[in-house]
Amino acid sequence: MPKNLQGKVINLVLRKSSKIFLSVIKALFLRELNTRISIGKSGLFWTFFEPFFQIFIFISIRVAIVSNGSNSVTTFDYAIFMASGFIAFNMFKNILSGATGAFAANKALFNYKQVKPIDTIFGRLLLEVFLSSIIVLLFLFIGFLFGYNVEPQNIVMVFFAYVWILVFSFSIGLIVAIGNIFFVSIGKFVGMFSFALLIFSAVFFPINNIPPAVQEILLYNPLVHFMEMIHGYYIYELDDRFVDYQYMLYWTITPLFIGTWLYIKLEKRIISQ
Amino acid sequence: MIELKNVTKYFRTNQGKRYILQNVSLTLPDGNIGILGRNGTGKSTLMRMLGRIDFPNEGKITSPNSFSWPLGLGGGFVGNMTGKANVKFVCGLYGKSYEETKEIITLVQDFAELGNYFEMPIKTYSSGMKGRLSFGLSLSFDFDYMLIDETLSVGDARFKVKAKEALLKKIENCHILLVSHDMNTLRELCQSGLLVHEGELEYYENIDDAIERYKEINKS
Numbered sequence: 125m126p127k128n129l130q131g132k133v134i135n136l137v138l139r140k141s142s143k144i145f146l147s148v149i150k151a152l153f154l155r156e157l158n159t160r161i162s163i164g165k166s167g168l169f170w171t172f173f174e175p176f177f178q179i180f181i182f183i184s185i186r187v188a189i190v191s192n193g194s195n196s197v198t199t200f201d202y203a204i205f206m207a208s209g210f211i212a213f214n215m216f217k218n219i220l221s222g223a224t225g226a227f228a229a230n231k232a233l234f235n236y237k238q239v240k241p242i243d244t245i246f247g248r249l250l251l252e253v254f255l256s257s258i259i260v261l262l263f264l265f266i267g268f269l270f271g272y273n274v275e276p277q278n279i280v281m282v283f284f285a286y287v288w289i290l291v292f293s294f295s296i297g298l299i300v301a302i303g304n305i306f307f308v309s310i311g312k313f314v315g316m317f318s319f320a321l322l323i324f325s326a327v328f329f330p331i332n333n334i335p336p337a338v339q340e341i342l343l344y345n346p347l348v349h350f351m352e353m354i355h356g357y358y359i360y361e362l363d364d365r366f367v368d369y370q371y372m373l374y375w376t377i378t379p380l381f382i383g384t385w386l387y388i389k390l391e392k393r394i395i396s397q
Numbered sequence: 398m399i400e401l402k403n404v405t406k407y408f409r410t411n412q413g414k415r416y417i418l419q420n421v422s423l424t425l426p427d428g429n430i431g432i433l434g435r436n437g438t439g440k441s442t443l444m445r446m447l448g449r450i451d452f453p454n455e456g457k458i459t460s461p462n463s464f465s466w467p468l469g470l471g472g473g474f475v476g477n478m479t480g481k482a483n484v485k486f487v488c489g490l491y492g493k494s495y496e497e498t499k500e501i502i503t504l505v506q507d508f509a510e511l512g513n514y515f516e517m518p519i520k521t522y523s524s525g526m527k528g529r530l531s532f533g534l535s536l537s538f539d540f541d542y543m544l545i546d547e548t549l550s551v552g553d554a555r556f557k558v559k560a561k562e563a564l565l566k567k568i569e570n571c572h573i574l575l576v577s578h579d580m581n582t583l584r585e586l587c588q589s590g591l592l593v594h595e596g597e598l599e600y601y602e603n604i605d606d607a608i609e610r611y612k613e614i615n616k617s
Contacts (some may be wrong), residue, residue, distance in 0.1 A: 151489030392452040
């Protein structure tokens with residue numbers, strides 16, 4: 125065993141890389157959380173309720189439009205339809221925007237040899253998962269209180285869809301994060317783009333209600349498939365007939381490989397940028 | 398011991414590549430090493446490369462030793478978080494246990510003398526206080542090599558004396574890589590010298606020889 129100059133066995137050098145990885149991720153996660161909570165006296169409240177209210181307002185508006193509209197006859201609960209999909213979409217959007225700035229915002233942390241750039245993305249991703257889970261629980265609780273039928277048709281598949289969109293978000297986020305280091309325009313572009321995606325990702329409507337010609341175009345968007353999958357397995361009246369699982373898989377694996385490959389190639393350049 | 402093998406490092410600028418090291422192979426024996434060179438020759442970059450938080454474009458730098466982050470560096474601090482929370486974060490990065498973390502917090506608290514400020518957000522600190530906190534934090538961790546980049550003077554006169562004493566005590570048990578323009582500091586803290594000059598690296602076993610050579614370069 126190598127010893128340091130005092131003759132003490134160094135646990136620093138010897139620590140396994142997986143252990144280092146885990147402690148770094150944990151520290152970064154707690155740091156991200158602490159950063160948000162410590163913004164002021166009501167920091168703890170807003171950390172959880174800001175994303176909650178954002179989603180809540182969108183859902184309320186959408187539900188209000190549906191109940192006033194005369195032409196749309198719905199057989200299912202729009203509140204549940206919106207909540208189930210929009211939370212996942214929001215998670216995707218936040219992971220993407222978090223990853224975009226992750227390297228630049230944490231540049232000072234690369235002075236600690238332990239911290240690899242990709243860890244900062246994991247830290248932010250974990251925080252987003254944590255917040256999303258809290259939001260899901262809040263919505264389930266509120267839905268239960270007010271007598272909505274919040275029980276999903278197939279809870280395993282809904283959970284699977286959420287995990288899948290998480291992996292998808294990570295792979296896209298990794299590529300954007302790396303791209304953003306070398307071309308700042310990519311980050312700006314993603315910011316604009318993710319807002320437009322909100323409208324074109326079947327978050328507000330089932331794809332079945334759209335004219336077939338438009339359907340065909342929208343189905344090129346992988347997020348539409350994710351939303352349809354979640355809706356299809358959550359709501360009894362809907363199904364996953366439009367979901368192309370192979371297409372989703374391509375959109376997950378290809379960016380994951382490209383992102384990982386780019387990252388391995390460029391990690392040192394990202395650190396010394 | 399630090400080994401450099403065919404190390405080349407350059408920065409891309411608008412006027413082409415600016416070389417810091419060009420195909421350097423060298424073995425540095427253990428010891429307190431002072432790094433000298435004129436402004437912009439890449440002393441800090443060299444120090445960071447030796448500490449493996451920066452990387453050469455070609456070649457390899459290897460060492461069995463552990464290296465600290467650059468001493469007194471407060472860049473990683475979050476303004477919203479308290480001094481204590483920031484210290485805890487660094488302990489977390491290095492996977493310290495609950496007891497070790499507690500110990501380090503006490504050490505830093507005693508050393509930095511921040512009083513109530515230790516539990517207040519970093520954004521309320523003056524720059525001197527920030528410097529004291531990060532200096533104390535650096536001293537509370539054990540490494541084989543400490544990286545120091547001209548940040549020996551933090552805080553007021555009284556703290557400077559205290560910091561210097563603490564550092565001298567610290568380097569009884571570890572080595573340093575010191576970047577400095579102050580010849581007296583170099584003479585006091587280092588035994589050997591490393592001179593960066595026009596893409597070359599010159600190692601001197603005696604720091605006085607390195608200083609002589611540095612003065613020679615400066616004259617021409």
